[in-house]
Amino acid sequence: MELRFLGGAGEVGRSAILVDDSLLLDFGLLTAEPPQYPVATPTPDAVVVSHGHLDHVGAIPSLLSGSNRPPIHWTPPTRELALTLARDTLKLHGHSPHCPFTENDVKRVTEVSETHGYRETFAAAGYEVTFYNAGHIPGSAHVHVDDGETRLLYTGDFHVDEPSPDEPPAGFDAGDLPAGQRLVAGSTARPDADVVLCESTYSDVAHDPRATVEHRFEQSVKTTLWEGGTVVVPAFAIGRTQELLMVCEAHDIPCYVDGMGKEVTEMLRRHPEFVRNADALRRAKSHARFVTGRDGQRERIADQPAAIVTTSGMLSGGPAMTYIPEIRANPVNKVTLTGYQVEGTPGRELLETGRAEIDGRVMPVSARVEGYDFSAHADHDGLRRFLDAYDDAEILVNHGDRCGEFAAALRDDGYDASAPALGATYSV
Numbered sequence: 001m002e003l004r005f006l007g008g009a010g011e012v013g014r015s016a017i018l019v020d021d022s023l024l025l026d027f028g029l030l031t032a033e034p035p036q037y038p039v040a041t042p043t044p045d046a047v048v049v050s051h052g053h054l055d056h057v058g059a060i061p062s063l064l065s066g067s068n069r070p071p072i073h074w075t076p077p078t079r080e081l082a083l084t085l086a087r088d089t090l091k092l093h094g095h096s097p098h099c100p101f102t103e104n105d106v107k108r109v110t111e112v113s114e115t116h117g118y119r120e121t122f123a124a125a126g127y128e129v130t131f132y133n134a135g136h137i138p139g140s141a142h143v144h145v146d147d148g149e150t151r152l153l154y155t156g157d158f159h160v161d162e163p164s165p166d167e168p169p170a171g172f173d174a175g176d177l178p179a180g181q182r183l184v185a186g187s188t189a190r191p192d193a194d195v196v197l198c199e200s201t202y203s204d205v206a207h208d209p210r211a212t213v214e215h216r217f218e219q220s221v222k223t224t225l226w227e228g229g230t231v232v233v234p235a236f237a238i239g240r241t242q243e244l245l246m247v248c249e250a251h252d253i254p255c256y257v258d259g260m261g262k263e264v265t266e267m268l269r270r271h272p273e274f275v276r277n278a279d280a281l282r283r284a285k286s287h288a289r290f291v292t293g294r295d296g297q298r299e300r301i302a303d304q305p306a307a308i309v310t311t312s313g314m315l316s317g318g319p320a321m322t323y324i325p326e327i328r329a330n331p332v333n334k335v336t337l338t339g340y341q342v343e344g345t346p347g348r349e350l351l352e353t354g355r356a357e358i359d360g361r362v363m364p365v366s367a368r369v370e371g372y373d374f375s376a377h378a379d380h381d382g383l384r385r386f387l388d389a390y391d392d393a394e395i396l397v398n399h400g401d402r403c404g405e406f407a408a409a410l411r412d413d414g415y416d417a418s419a420p421a422l423g424a425t426y427s428v
């Protein structure tokens, strides 16, 4: 089996791996100005997609802009998320020469799409392929590829639940203790493999226990609401928005939801088998008030003691840009960032300097700004617990800023591990 790394090697973004020049795993884009695509656009016989985040599916429609019509295999939620993201990309970049696909290409995606559930083996480009729950976002999959000789496990992005603590931490009964994400259960499948291509986003990070993060978030938001303030909660549309709505419901925090996360929440309600607890998601959806944005509704809400869960997660667009100017001047208000803030984004700037550039204007923000790590990726211990099951396999490390360091640490512990370079071809 030969693997060619067209993107996501030694970096986060534009994931794309070509197997034997025939089977393409993911085809994402890297959010930047202008967006960056994988280093080559192949003409595969089939495409398999791990999950519906922009850095894994963002460039998929461009594979159909010529005469090639490969089938695209994914889970039902991944298909819907890919189409939502493609339409959003057209809205943002459709007029620009940097947009590599057209509305027609997006329509073709629906014609070649083939959906599969977890643990249902299917044929793609002559390989036997099976999806396993990766615990990252709804529909996310570990992709197992078998050519009859070599078994490859491509982890995609994944999350694992925490081992149960001896005692429930402050603020929780043992029965309601989140062992990981509320939205999706962590990955537990460990199918046999000869080669594991493993993500490493947080290979050098130890996440705080989820219950601790939630408890801090709950206390902070409730304090602000008691003081009569408003809390703006910037959150990514896919996964994070729903997770935060579930956290708000579990802790009885009044909340609004705005931005693309609304339609993703509606969509996920139609795929109950891909979430941890469909009933809890239903409760969270009815607990949250959906913002339409009509008739100055956003300006009115920004005056109320409530949490507003809204895109974009890094303040680079979306309704958050309406709320922040409204709430920024009052120090009783608060902004709670809920995910990693990439360097150069307004969210990162706000966290570090207390100022935000909104619509080209730099605004001082007197409202308090806090960051919370509601990560959907395994941290260092989680990655190592996962790889415990693969100490005889060859490990290839990708999707991280420190892939080489993580591979070296694995080698020190006796693994056969390496970190492929961007553009490189590996025989396994």
Ligand SMILES: [Zn+2]
Pocket (backbone or CB within 6 Å): 051, 053, 136, 157
């Ligand atoms: Zn992801």
